[in-house]
Amino acid sequence: MCDGRMCEYLNGTSFRRRRDAQRLHPRLHEGAGSGAAWRSTGPRGRRAAIPRPQGTRDNPGPHPFGSRRHPSGNRLARFAIIFLAVQIGLFALEMLEPVRRAVINPWTSALATLSGWIVSVFDANVAASGAVLRSLANGFAVEIQAGCNGVEACITLAAAIVAFPAPWRYRILGLVLGFIAVQALNLVRVISLFYLGQWSMKAFEFAHLYLWQALILIDALVVFLVWARHVPKAAARG
């Protein structure tokens, strides 16, 4: 695997410096191209190939926003641009009133109903009405609003999947499975907050405002990474 720093050094320096570099490290070119680094292992100076992990100081790997010399750098820049464009576009779409009326609000209500149904399996004192989940025992209720319906996390995941170089067949599969994974955890969020609020409002506020926002995004990140690792390399290049 190419060592980014070494390539830049070799390509961007004069012939003399390049020749000097080769003299100092006779196998430098081979090492830079194959991902191997060289290290003396004994008094006789024998050298052994040492696989170097990327992302370390010694071998930082291709720079994410590197020059045209590094195709992976271009791919990362392209990924970031498409990701941001799709993210903002889908979010603006979500904010449109007709979309909210036709899709977001019914989905949010369905989420409350589903949460109520799941909770009622082990707790009979729960009722769901619209986007509200209410305890019949103590009157505590939570209302699922924008930001709590998992749609924003799904949008983030969708933007990442669309931006990733993969065939559409894999993208659609990722979108469907990712939506299910994010919404499944979001159900856990709603139900956990419902019971957390009955126990302690302080804990509810902390989990609601700060913790679950991050956990849902981590869920989306994990889904994306697992999906990306399953995209065939050849298909992604094509």
Added chain:
Amino acid sequence: MAEGPVAAPDAPPANLRTFLLAALIWLPTAFVAWYWSAPAVQTGAWLTASALRALAMDSLVSGIEVDGRLFEVVTRIPAGGNGVLTFSVDPLIYSCGMPLFAGLTLASSGNAGAIIVRLLAGLLVLVPVQAFGVVMVILKTLAFDLAAAPGSALAWTPAAREAIALGYQLGSLVVPGVAGLMAWAALNGAFAAELAGGLGGAKPAKQA
């Protein structure tokens, strides 16, 4: 001595599972540290938001004061007698990307020095993100919640109200968390790409 591959001294987590396990340890730690150091961490956002207030909202807001974990926004809208309307903003909501970023960065590969540099750089990048969220919620409160208050005579055009609404939603629902993820991906680019299977799995072109 047997010859063979030697592990690099600062080898990164070998795979996604190792990274996730490390994140599972570091994220709660980062959240606790972020929550308890909030008054110090949000100083940058307070300074930035105060500067933006002085530049663009001085006719509406006379000051932003720190009240523990909260920001107290003092408007110029009269509230009867000699008083003015004030309202509180919770700046922590707009910085939840910070512990996310810190936890993921600490779970990523690299030596201690590199990680500290990345942490500082990322937290610095996330300060304006938090300030953006704070400013947008102030604008949203002025344009929507306090628009009908007597003395709040500023005419907000429909386009301005739409822009504020969109900015507020972006600044509170999407930007804080996503900015944390993006800061992590940008500052740990090679590692993140490796976790994703090489960003499409394509191997870097072999050098001649």
